Amino acid sequence: MKENNIKGGDAPIKCELEAGKNYAWCTCGHGDAQPFCNGSHRKANATPSMSFTVEEDKTAYLCTCKLTKNPPYCDGSHK
Template identity: 60%
Template sequence: MATPKIAGKAPIPVEVEAGKRYAWCTCGESQNQPFCDGSHREAGIFSPKIEVFEEDKKIFFCTCKQTKNPGRCDGSHKALVD
């Protein structure tokens, strides 16, 4: 299984809008973190996680790509070593 690139070591808070489509980067190569910019096409088997939220709210998107809850920060970045 391919390993995603660690794009950051802290979540990015985003105020998401109800009904809007969001594509979370799973490969770590996007220059538009935490969102997909199509870089996965060169990174191999990755594809973005697409979500449409039912309500406006703040989401903390993962950038370390180690989360067990794809898209959302679960604190996994705290275990990363510099």
């Protein structure tokens, strides 16, 4: 399996997240549904998605560059 070998984008994407809903954040950058996983890591033999939920409805900026130290949230590492 390859590590995160491409960026999915150069800036975070604003997302409205729902409490209790399961999300799959793309860790490999290959998917065209950024910042979420669409299964492209399987064909690319890359890192699998990271599952997460939130405890309350909220707006969040999710990382697309895959360099964040606080996945899935953007921490400004793309700059």
